[in-house]
Amino acid sequence: MRKLKVGVICYPTLGGSGVVATELGLKMAERGHEMHYITSSRPFRIPDVHPNIQFHEVKIDGYAVFKYPPYDIALANRIAQVIVEEKLDLLHVHYAVPHAISAALAKDMAGSTIGVITTLHGTDVTILGQDPALRNTVRYGIEKSNCATAVSESLRQDTIALIDPTKEIKTIYNFIDEERYRPVNPGTLKQDLGIREEEKVLIHISNFRSVKRIGDVIDSFKLIRQQVEAKLVLVGIGPEQEEMMAKAKENGLDADIIFTGKRDDLPELLAISDLMLLLSEKEAFGLVLLEGFACGVPAIGTNIGGIPEVIEDGVNGYLVKLGDIKAVAEKALSLLQEPSVHKQFQQAAIHTVRDKFNSEAIVIAYEKIYYEVAECV
Numbered sequence: 001m002r003k004l005k006v007g008v009i010c011y012p013t014l015g016g017s018g019v020v021a022t023e024l025g026l027k028m029a030e031r032g033h034e035m036h037y038i039t040s041s042r043p044f045r046i047p048d049v050h051p052n053i054q055f056h057e058v059k060i061d062g063y064a065v066f067k068y069p070p071y072d073i074a075l076a077n078r079i080a081q082v083i084v085e086e087k088l089d090l091l092h093v094h095y096a097v098p099h100a101i102s103a104a105l106a107k108d109m110a111g112s113t114i115g116v117i118t119t120l121h122g123t124d125v126t127i128l129g130q131d132p133a134l135r136n137t138v139r140y141g142i143e144k145s146n147c148a149t150a151v152s153e154s155l156r157q158d159t160i161a162l163i164d165p166t167k168e169i170k171t172i173y174n175f176i177d178e179e180r181y182r183p184v185n186p187g188t189l190k191q192d193l194g195i196r197e198e199e200k201v202l203i204h205i206s207n208f209r210s211v212k213r214i215g216d217v218i219d220s221f222k223l224i225r226q227q228v229e230a231k232l233v234l235v236g237i238g239p240e241q242e243e244m245m246a247k248a249k250e251n252g253l254d255a256d257i258i259f260t261g262k263r264d265d266l267p268e269l270l271a272i273s274d275l276m277l278l279l280s281e282k283e284a285f286g287l288v289l290l291e292g293f294a295c296g297v298p299a300i301g302t303n304i305g306g307i308p309e310v311i312e313d314g315v316n317g318y319l320v321k322l323g324d325i326k327a328v329a330e331k332a333l334s335l336l337q338e339p340s341v342h343k344q345f346q347q348a349a350i351h352t353v354r355d356k357f358n359s360e361a362i363v364i365a366y367e368k369i370y371y372e373v374a375e376c377v
């Protein structure tokens with residue numbers, strides 16, 4: 001099969017959609033395809049020099065006439081240039097708004113028939129798709145794509161219910177880099193964070209947005225902490241951070257909750273963790289669950305969105321109702337106080353990543369779509 005030239009459009013920052021776009025590009029480049037990232041900055045983990053990966057920066061000047069610099073148009077212009085200059089075979093767009101719209105405009109600007117795949121990641125549908133000002137825009141982006149994929153079955157169904165596209169949506173699950181996320185030796189990290197050897201460690205990793213319900217994580221931890229010696233490690237940065245720091249203090253938990261900020265050593269942080277909490281009110285997939293599972297950390301998550309497609313209740317973790325912090329504490333204690341059960345869950349978590357979310361199988365599923373889209377135009 002000939003190797004393809006693929007333009008990738010994504011948010012280059014640390015959010016889950018950017019991580020998936022980056023990991024997929026790296027895997028496709030390993031398979032010999034030429035990957036062209038067209039983004040505002042070099043995505044995290046995309047190396048400066050790689051024989052099969054190029055970065056095309058989208059630049060925009062803040063002219064005085066613009067209240068808001070039109071990034072979407074600058075992006076379309078750059079995509080159009082790259083389509084022509086690099087003779088791309090297809091575009092893979094991650095996140096519908098504005099990327100799918102910019103891709104459609106770019107195609108028109110370049111006078112090209114290039115195929116477009118749009119991967120929906122969650123909030124582009126579950127939040128933006130509910131906004132009357134953006135619903136039709138999301139729909140337009142999907143309709144203008146040759147193929148649309150969703151990262152979970154739940155997101156696929158939400159997209160049909162909220163957006164009602166005529167286009168078929170295919171579910172392709174997320175995956176993680178199994179070479180990076182695996183049980184590693186954390187060295188002295190536990191001690192360095194001021195956690196005693198005998199203390200249990202609960203971890204939550206997110207962008208600290210309100211949908212993540214970090215308040216529920218803290219309230220659950222408070223109940224857990226009454227029964228076992230434990231620390232809660234909160235990893236990430238975002239809008240709710242200060243409020244959550246204040247909440248920890250108000251609850252007299254500031255010595256037991258460690259706010260680490262953004263960290264690059266996630267496998268090590270996961271290696272010192274006994275249990276992950278993801279208690280979101282919206283979550284299309286929950287990539288962080290896979291990262292934890294791959295490192296042998298079971299999870300308790302809400303029975304929301306795509307989380308039940310990742311957490312198998314009673315096998316690699318537990319599912320609870322949104323806001324049911326008592327249930328979180330009960331399930332957490334049943335794992336933390338029963339080492340043999342905890343061990344079984346750890347093994348099951350590792351197997352979930354190897355079997356259901358195997359990166360090679362998922363990359364091959366995307367590659368199949370790449371060939372279909374490249375050849376159908």
Ligand code: GMT
Binds near residue numbers: 121126288
């Ligand atoms: O809120 C986030 O978690 C970031 C967001 C993003 O756009 O990067 O994540 C979404 O995409 C991830 C990768 O597909 C999914 O794992 C997350 O579940 C999804 N977030 C939500 O649906 C809230």
